[in-house]
Amino acid sequence: xxxxxxxxxxxxxxxxxxxxxxxxxxxxxxxxxxxxxxxxxxxxxxxxxxxxxxxxxxxxxxxxxxxxxxxxxxxxxxxxxxxxxxxxxxxxxxxxxxxxxxxxxx
Amino acid sequence: xxxxxxxxxxxxxxxxxxxxxxxxxxxxxxxxxxxxxxxxxxxxxxxxxxxxxxxxxxxxxxxxxxxxxxxxxxxxxxxxxxxxxxxxxxxxxxxxxxxxxxxxxxxxxxxxxxxxxxxxxxxxxxxxxx
Amino acid sequence: xxxxxxxxxxxxxxxxxxxxxxxxxxxxxxxxxxxxxxxxxxxxxxxxxxxxxxxxxxxxxxxxxxxxxxxxxxxxxxxxxxxxxxxxxxxxxxxxxxxxxxxxxxxxxxxxxxxxxxxxxxxxxxxxxxxxxxxxxx
Numbered sequence: 001x002x003x004x005x006x007x008x009x010x011x012x013x014x015x016x017x018x019x020x021x022x023x024x025x026x027x028x029x030x031x032x033x034x035x036x037x038x039x040x041x042x043x044x045x046x047x048x049x050x051x052x053x054x055x056x057x058x059x060x061x062x063x064x065x066x067x068x069x070x071x072x073x074x075x076x077x078x079x080x081x082x083x084x085x086x087x088x089x090x091x092x093x094x095x096x097x098x099x100x101x102x103x104x105x106x
Numbered sequence: 107x108x109x110x111x112x113x114x115x116x117x118x119x120x121x122x123x124x125x126x127x128x129x130x131x132x133x134x135x136x137x138x139x140x141x142x143x144x145x146x147x148x149x150x151x152x153x154x155x156x157x158x159x160x161x162x163x164x165x166x167x168x169x170x171x172x173x174x175x176x177x178x179x180x181x182x183x184x185x186x187x188x189x190x191x192x193x194x195x196x197x198x199x200x201x202x203x204x205x206x207x208x209x210x211x212x213x214x215x216x217x218x219x220x221x222x223x224x225x226x227x228x229x230x231x232x233x234x235x236x
Numbered sequence: 237x238x239x240x241x242x243x244x245x246x247x248x249x250x251x252x253x254x255x256x257x258x259x260x261x262x263x264x265x266x267x268x269x270x271x272x273x274x275x276x277x278x279x280x281x282x283x284x285x286x287x288x289x290x291x292x293x294x295x296x297x298x299x300x301x302x303x304x305x306x307x308x309x310x311x312x313x314x315x316x317x318x319x320x321x322x323x324x325x326x327x328x329x330x331x332x333x334x335x336x337x338x339x340x341x342x343x344x345x346x347x348x349x350x351x352x353x354x355x356x357x358x359x360x361x362x363x364x365x366x367x368x369x370x371x372x373x374x
Contacts (some may be wrong), residue, residue, distance in 0.1 A: 015300050063300075065293070112307055146285070180288055183317055224306065
C-alpha cells in the first residue's frame with residue numbers, strides 16, 4: 001500500500017520544513033452545506049483520501065487548487081493546501097461525512 | 107532568507123449590506139507588512155463598501171474606512187498597486203482581524219462575491235523618513 | 237559586475253470556465269535572482285471595459301520551498317501605461333521549479349466563455365545585483 005506518511009515526511013524534508021506538530025485533522029461534511037472554510041495559516045494540510053470528496057468538488061487554497069476529477073478513485077497521490085482552504089461541493093451531501101487531513105503545524 | 111510574500115486573505119460577502127467579520131494570520135516567516143491591496147470582482151461593489159482591519163491587535167483601518175481608498179484600477183502598474191504602510195506593522199504570525207461591510211448599493215445578482223485582500227509581507231527594515 | 241536581465245515567460249491556456257491550470261516551469265540554471273513579475277491577459281478576451289479580476293494566480297519558487305506570490309490577473313481593454321514590474325527579490329536555486337496554479341474566476345455563463353491566454357513574466361538576473369544583496373542580508 002502507498003505509504004502517504006512516508007511521502008509527507010519526505011516532502012517536508014525536501015522543502016526544508018521542520019514541523020512543530022504533525023497530526024490528523026478532520027472536517028465534517030454536513031447535509032445541507034456545500035461550502036466549507038478551513039483556516040490553515042502557518043500550516044499545511046495534506047488531503048490524504050481525495051476520493052472521500054465528491055467528483056467536481058473545488059478546493060482553493062493559497063498554494064494549490066484542485067477540482068476532484070472523475071477518476072479520483074484511481075489517483076494515489078496526495079496534495080497539500082495552506083492558508084484559507086475553501087472547499088466547494090458540487091451539491092448538497094446526502095449524509096454526514098468526515099474528511100481526513102494530515103495537519104502540519106509550522 | 108525569504109524577502110517577499112504576497113499573502114491573500116479572502117472574504118466572501120453573500121448579501122447586499124452584509125457585514126462580515128474575518129480572521130487570519132500572517133506568515134510567520136516574514137517580519138513586517140509593507141502594504142495592502144484589495145481586489146474586488148468589479149468596481150460597482152466598491153461603492154460605500156468598507157474595511158476595518160487590525161493586525162496584532164493594532165488598529166490599521168477603522169471599520170468605516172472605505173475600500174476605495176486602498177484599491178486601484180487595472181491601469182495602475184503592478185508595482186504601484188499597493189497602499190504602503192509608513193509605520194512598522196509586525197507580521198511574524200500576527201493575528202489579523204477585520205470586518206468587510208458591503209455598501210449595499212448593488213442588487214442580489216452581484217452576490218456572492220469575494221473581496222480579496224493582499225498583504226505584502228517583507229523581511230527588510232522600514233524606510234525612515236526625516 | 238553589470239547584471240544581465242532575462243525575462244522568463246510562462247504562458248497558460250485557459251480553455252474552460254473555472255479551469256484550474258497547474259504551473260510547473262523549470263527555470264534555467266544560470267538565473268540567480270527574480271527581481272520582478274507581471275501576470276497579464278495576453279490574448280483571447282475581447283471586452284469593451286477593464287476587468288479587475290479574471291483569475292487568481294499562485295506561484296511558488298525553488299521547488300516549493302517558497303510560496304511567494306498570490307495575485308489576481310485582470311483584463312486591460314487598452315494599454316494606457318507601461319507596466320512597471322511588481323518588485324520582488326527572490327534568490328533562485330539552480331534550475332529549480334516554479335510551481336503553482338492559475339484559476340479562472342471570470343463569472344460568465346458556459347456558453348459565453350471564450351478561451352484565452354495568460355502570461356506570467358518573471359524578470360530575472362544572471363548575477364545578484366548590489367540592491368538584491370543588500371535586501372537578502374537584512
